[in-house]
Amino acid sequence: MESIEEHRHIMGYGQLAVILALLLALTGVTVAVSYIHLGFFNVPLALTIASLKAALVLLFFMHLRFEGPVIRYSFITTVLFLAIMIGFTFWDVAFR
Amino acid sequence: MTTRIDATGTRIGMWIFLYSEIILFGGLFVLYAVYFYEYPELFAKGGKELNRIIGSLNTVVLLVSSFTVASSITAIQRGKKGQAMGFLAFSIFCGLVFVVNKYFEWGAKIHHDIYPNSATLQDGEPGLNIFFGLYYVITGLHGLHVIIGMVLLTVSLILVLRGRITASRYALLENSGLYWHLVDLIWIFVFPLFYLVL
Structure with a gap:
């Protein structure tokens, strides 16, 4: 049996460990920040940190950084669709 | 006879499925x-009722398990079968820890009469009822995904x-890994929204 697998990028254990350390650090930051009262500003801050963490998982753990254009652009399209779905629904409710 | 394996196509299929999960x-x-x-x-009041310690612990458990799943793929790419199996076994154990934590967390909430259709929520503020309704639906659906992910990792x-x-054919492991990372991704958003609100 022969595989025609293209040259795949291999993430070293060290590189993966760095990503894990960053993710754990960001978790610490988001928990710490939640104890500081910033009013409504807490929400966008928590979501920004969550998005950063999600980006790290997607790019490195899920190898999105090393994928070809099909997966890359279809993923971006999904995120845009999600943004439209959440954004437009929310504006409708907020300015009703 | 040579069999051609389109690993990229297999991965694209998995990603398309993951998009439907993201929209869900x-x-x-x-x-x-x-x-x-x-x-x-x-x-905010509802969020304060949730246990931040258990929530943070579960976040760490899932992040670590995502790391070990990614490492198991590195191991198999390098042909290190033993290491790959060790990483996978540890990831499944992490999933188990997560589910057990969730069991105790839900158990404590149910013990305090906080569950869908409970008297406390029915007669209380509508906002709290909705908060805990969403809490049970989202963490429940997420927990179901954790269990499915554990099954995929076990397979x-x-x-x-x-x-x-093997090192030349590992699409199934890779796709199971992608599923597991998606479960982690969803938790990354569930955690601040439910446990850390305001």
């Missing part, structure tokens, strides 16, 4: 956003053991 949870997050806008104080572990997943 996205819909639930829309509900959360709308009701959070309507009842911000009650959502991968067995196939690595039997030599069916």
Whole structure:
């Protein structure tokens, strides 16, 4: 049996460990920040940190950084669709 | 006879499935956003009832398990079968820890008469009822995904053991890994929204 697998990028254990350390650090930051009262500003801050963490998982753990254009652009399209779905629904409710 | 394996095509299929999962949870997050806008104080009150320690612990457990799943793929790419199996077994153990934590967390909430249709929620503020309704639906659906992910990782572990997943053919392990990372991704958003609100 022969595989025609293209040259795949291999993430070293060290590189993966760095990503894990960053993710754990960001978790610490988001928990710490939640104890500081910033009013409504807490929400966008928590979501920004969550998005950063999600980006790290997607790019490195899920190898999105090393994928070809099909997966890359279809993923971006999904995120845009999600943004439209959440954004437009929310504006409708907020300015009703 | 040579069999051509289109690993990229297999991965594209998995990603398309993951997009549908993202939209599924996205819909639930829309509900959360709308009701959070309507009842911000009650959502904050509800969030304070949740145990931040267990929530943080579960976040760490899932992040570590995502790391070990990614490492198991590195191991199999390098042809290190034993290491790959070790990483997978540890990831499945992490999933188990997560589910057990969730069991105790839900158990404590149910013990305090906080569950869908409970008297406390029915007769209490509508905002709290909605908050805990969303809490049970989203963490429940997420927990179901954790269990499915554990099954997929177990199947991968067995196939690595039997030599069916190897350095030249590991699409199933990779796709199970992608599923597991998606479960982690969803939790990354669930955690601040439910446990850390305001």
